[in-house]
Amino acid sequence: MAQARREESDFEALLQRHGRQVVRTAYRLLGNLADAEDAAQEVFLRLHRHRDRVDEVRELGSWLYRVTVNVCADARRKKRELPLAEDLVVVSAEAPPDAALDLEQRRRLLSLGLKRLAERERTVVVLRDVEGLSTAEVAAIMQTSEGNVRSQLCLARGKLRKFCEEYSRRHRQEAS
DSSP states (O other): OHHHHHHHHHHHHHHHHHHHHHHHHHHHHSSSSHHHHHHHHHHHHHHHHGGGGTTTTHHHHHHHHHHHHHHHHHHHHOOOOOOOOOOOOOOTSOOOOOOOOOHHHHHHHHHHHHHHHHHHHHHHHHHIIIIIIOHHHHHHHHHHHHHHHHHHHHHHHHHHHHHHHHHHHHHHHOOO
């Protein structure tokens, strides 16, 4: 009985330590907080079921990212995306055309751009650029080569850059 309580306490500590990271990553991959929380719950259920297979000291972080990516991919397959509503707050017409977007606007723009990327491209950007993992870590999580990660990252960044430029140009024209 004491062993079971200790294991439960250890697992709760893992939830406290890694829960926000998993939800944050899932949110960036899915674009919806409720779906991200559901995905995080599934990730931790899998961790609980397969905990004996994970070396907590060396593998837990990579394992959590890999399972989060897989759970989110499954969720996206099950739930066909509806057309996106472009709800980005636009810089006011009085602002100079090249006015910098505030942080919240940039986050929304990034979120809209990420939704337009292919699943693997979005995953690479979220893990590498948003979560700050190394190329080697991303490659291990996605079970691919580092060269493939760099290639997908380059393509995804180009698509994001183009989306942001087009979005800004379109809204500057609308404001004129």
